[in-house]
Amino acid sequence: MLIPHPLLGPRDAQEFTYLGDASLLDRPDGMADTAPEAFAEYVYLRDNPAGVHRELWFHEQGDRSWLIVTRNTVTHEILGAELARDVALAAIGGAQ
Amino acid sequence: MTRLSGGLIDRGTTLNFTFDGRAMTGHPGDTLASALLANDVRLIGRSFKYHRPRGLVAAGSEEPNGMVELRSGARREPNTRATMAELFDGLSADSQNRMGSLGFDLLAVNDLMSPFFAAGFYYKTFMWPRAFWEKLYEPMIRRAAGLGSLSMLPDPDSYDKGFLHCDLLVIGGGAAGLAAALTAARAGARVILADEDFRLGGRLLAESHTLDDAPATDWIAQAEAEFASLPNLRVMRRTTVFGAFDHGIYGAVERVGDHLVTPGKGVRQTLWRITAKRTVLAAGATERHIPFANNDRPGVMLAGAMRAYANRWAVSPAQTVAIFTNGDDGHRTALDLAAKGVSIAGVIDTRADARAQGDYPLFAGAVVSDTKGRLGLKRIAVTREGQTQWIEAGALGVAGGWNPNVHLASHHRGRPVWNDDLLAFLPEPGAVPGMVVAGAANGQGSTHGALHSGAQTALAALAELGITAPAPDLPRAEDAPVTQAAFWHVPGKGRAWVDFQNDVTVKDIKLAHQENMRPVEHLKRWTTLGMATDQGKTANVTALAVMAELSGQSIPATGTTIFRPPYTGVSLSVLGGGDTGPNFRPRRLTPTHEWAASQGAVFVEVGQWMRAQYFPRKGETHWRETVDREVLATRAGVGLCDVTTLGKVDVQGADAGEFLNRIYANAMGSLKVGMVRYGLMLREDGHAYDDGTCARLAEDHYVVTTTTAQAGPVYRHMEFARQCLWPDLDVQLISTTDAWAQISVAGPNARKLLERVVDGFDLSNAAFPFMACSELTVCKGLRARLFRISFSGELAYEIAVPARYGNALMARMIELGADLGATPYGTEALGVLRIEKGHAAGNELNGQTTAQMLGMGRMVSTKKDSIGAVMSRREGLTAETRVLVGLQPVDPGARVAAGMHLFAQGAAQNTQSDQGWITSACYSPHVGSMIGLGFLADGAARIGEVITGANPLEGQSTALRVVSPHFVDPEGGRLRD
């Protein structure tokens, strides 16, 4: 597979390490009263879609950036890739 | 058999080869198959199940029968298709899958037993008595099965791997592929043209057709000349594109040296990963058979193959041949062979309205219904309107129509689409993104059609890349339409083979139908159809047609045929490439490796690292003797150990402290500058992840260490936290594991030794207490970092210098510390020292344990949110009572082994009463017996109790006393001195 790195262009997927669903960005507040339930869901439950999936890849043999790659799990077609940090920052901005 | 006229062989040169030890000759340009035919060899092998005598069926990579063991000794290559083995001088080949000689195979008894060996028979028997399966039935089956045999000697040849990139990959160098490559290369696109053959041209080489009224080879030669002048085109002969993977990546094997006696210093094969923006699949088509009774005799072959042997290789399998066809294509074979002087016994055409196209006997509306000739065809039965006559023929060419080679187009699980006009499956358009199909592979099988579709698909593919190209001027060529009747098999009583190699007959398909094994995949699995080395290239569609007939459905309604990689077999050697033996994984050497090697160290694999395991001295006869000495020397004087492999992460930024607060279970933000703290990381699921030290060198600068095994994962995890969880924190990370050489200096003399290398740095206990850290210089100006931390329980430091000085620093300290007893120690002594001190390491931090089990439950701060904190408080983790304890044998001479399970004394030993296990064990020279660390239920409350360490695996049961895990200096006085 080829991962379209937003800064470096298409890179062989072998340069990357895969983590999983990009929902891992949405870490719950550990000090909240609902933390036990929220974390159980965050850590263990997945949508696991057959189709478009936003997922985390780490450019371990490259620039060490975490990417969010949007990929179809049925066809393996990649629809885009973003820097996870940008997405995470935007989420914080949106919350403020 | 003498050679026919013409052909693309170099008659001026003679090549010597042997088959089953018989000396024979051939010419450059021959394959082993054509050379065998030229030497009158028709019997080449034995079938898989019935051990029927078999000869060549095809002339290309689809060959199901003609397989040999090529070469000998360690280079023996089983199941090699004679049709794909390019002849070279000195080639040796042997027939395979026989017991006895090829002509008299003892296992041919299976053929007599064939009624008992019908499809699926083994599922129905061999069940009684139960123990007989492994002992009797299965060994018999295994011995009879298999095809060729491996030498079981290591492959002596070299292999390589590489990457290639192109705009357009053209797969197949026949008419369509050549036209596509020419078109694209002339337009300046970066083109790769790959063909499995050693000669470009594909079917053009096998036919007598002309291009612009000249032999096709003239046009091919022109094209090749032009190719040579185009730097943007790479022609790859002897290269099989075997798989279509994601995002335009194709796997290909180039047989670089397979046509040589040995590859010499070169590689035998190269694995290419070709990344193509677009691909033209021009893989041609494979002719299919028409099953009839006893259609598997040597001499019965595909008519197109017969034509190829005559036109390209100037051989005929016999002086007198017959043709069995359901279309015009068979007549072409008759004409071509007749033109070469081969006598045509007759063309048997299933069509009642068929007409002879030359001077040969025609049997219209007739079929071949049987054959004779045990080791080679002698005569055939021709049946017309119920009347049968026998005709003498040494060979029979069968023309059942052509199946487009859709394989690569279905590697993304695309479903080929049935075409009623062509009576064939065509590739599903768009099934592989970026791939278009041209020529016979797409049903455009006339020479004209192939040339033009090749050019057109290339133009269309280039247009998608924004490259415009003029349509090439293509030569005039035949454009005969496909004229063929749907005729799939000859009904009758005898066995009619569909899959030659695996011995699947029409009867087997009928039986599968009768037993409701009707879905195509059930059919294949029940009968083993299409599972042979040829992947059913000549069989699958015919089998579908037979099943369709039986079930009264159309062929497409019955199913389709898809293919998986690889297109043809790929040697495991080339897939493995050169990365085998000692090169299987990279070898990471520590900065002091050279010095350690010079001291005679024994090294051990620790992940990718090679670490010094121990340093034997003259006179030491056992590793334990050496390790005991290293341990005692460290505890008595000073020991030095390279600990560079522990991971190091530099953490900088205004929010570094806050960041580490969230990474570690315990607080790090409150750590004073110049101090170090032990840190425990949890995974988000609350289990212990990794431990190490965290040193604060400045307000905004920490250095974190990890275990050796987790150096990579922990860094990745920290980057995840930084980039994905808390991008708003001002913090930067970099792994410095390889940048700093780190040496542990441990023992009562550690301070004295270090005082001799530091540049005026005050090492006194007051100035540099336990858990202090500092940047400093050593050895007159070399920058360094010093940490007063201890893994051994002794007064100890770790000193870090830029990696390239590690070797020198080690040598220097050993030299300077000679009078202090400075002793290098390896990973074995390191392990003993830490077990004696009760420090957790990999065996305790195995990903299944918790902070509580490690006795560190209180380290998990409840005042802050850190990774894993919430989940560490789940019921299942807090209810866990097993904690780390020390274990000492009641009998000091008894063995303690990691992996023993722990039981209350006298308790039954089973899963239910299991109370824990021993994680680490060693001989402790300090204690004077073996000792262990382990997790024991309610362990904290059981100090002093005698329990049982059970090791039934090694027939051992040992009485163990539960003790504190800190065998050495439990109060920690030594490390604070």
Place this chain on the structure above:
Amino acid sequence: MRFSGFRVVKEALTGHHGWKPLWRNPAPQPAYDYVIVGGGGHGLATAYHLAKVFKGTRIAVLEKGWLGSGNIGRNTTIIRSNYLLPGNEPFYEFSMKLWETMEQEFNFNAMVSQRGIVNLIHTDAQRDAYRRRGNAMLLAGADAELLDRDGVRAMYPWLNFDNARFPIKGGLLQRRAGTARHDGVAWGYARGADLLGVDIIQNCEVTGFRIENNRVIGVETSRGYIGAKKVGVAVAGSSGRVMAMAGMRLPIESHVLQAFVSEGLKPVVDGVITFGAGHFYVSQSDKGGLVFGGDIDGYNSYAQRGNLPVIEDVAEGGMALMPAIGRARLLRAWGGIMDMSMDGSPIIDRTPVDGLYLNAGWCYGGFKATPASGYAFAHLLATDRPHETATAYRLDRFARGYVIDEKGMGAQPNLH
């Protein structure tokens, strides 16, 4: 019809006219007591045991394609019970005991072949871990032997002992482990279930659950609505998709695992060999093909196909361990969709929806579990209580912290 050697001979002599369909092609009934979703190994074994052991009646297995089309027909056929943890080992040993008797019980030769499995040891830490595991196996009533280097060499002298990056230091041997003919297992259970009256309905895709008052009352299918008192879902890699129709998210990701077979070869590998320092395991089928595999590709996938890097990685491992197989050729590669769970262990449990039961999360180890999985799932469906060897396979173990993590990898499915 009873299969036997006698029957084979009789049919051979009389032209094979007497063979009957291995199973019927029944039309779906309007309603069943038990509907099993998924006609793979686990679903068929569940139906078989429901009917045979628990005397259930009115049972249907719904299969969206052809029976056995999922992972039961695309695995590397290894059976073993060499697990470590108490939540797993008794279950897999129960499975092993069922393997040892199933063929005679369902009257079909699934070619269960106990030729042994060796897990190779390359480091002292690995030996420690295998000693712990081997002891756990023995304590659970399974068999295990610890081999030293010479012990391994005696079994497989052509392994790479002398020129290896990670030298072989020994192995953990389970002699009762081995292989079985994967399709034969599916067919044996299917035929056995059919003979007991189970309706196996192929080409019948479940498209939804009908749930009233939090109780499942039936399933919508491509062949119409089918009522059911109890519905058991055993759909492996499709678990996420199917359970989403019941509104559930699962602790599961679907990943692709590739497996490989070489061209047929005369016998060289007698048992199963697992190369711990690389990613490679191998056995040799009765037909002569080397059957081998390695790691999952590592990314979520429903594609039933994988990519070249893993093929290379597996071949590298194979060549590093067995340099003498280099001249054999890879014949076929295929991919299966694995229901990779968050702790690497399965789930056999009720769900929050009454009457709806789940059997999932087998990762790439589902084949060896087939008999016990079917038995335990049938037990749960019939009695509403977990089988005694499957009590740990609860859905709520994740939230409650009772994970069964053999590899200690935590909540990352592609590492299990």
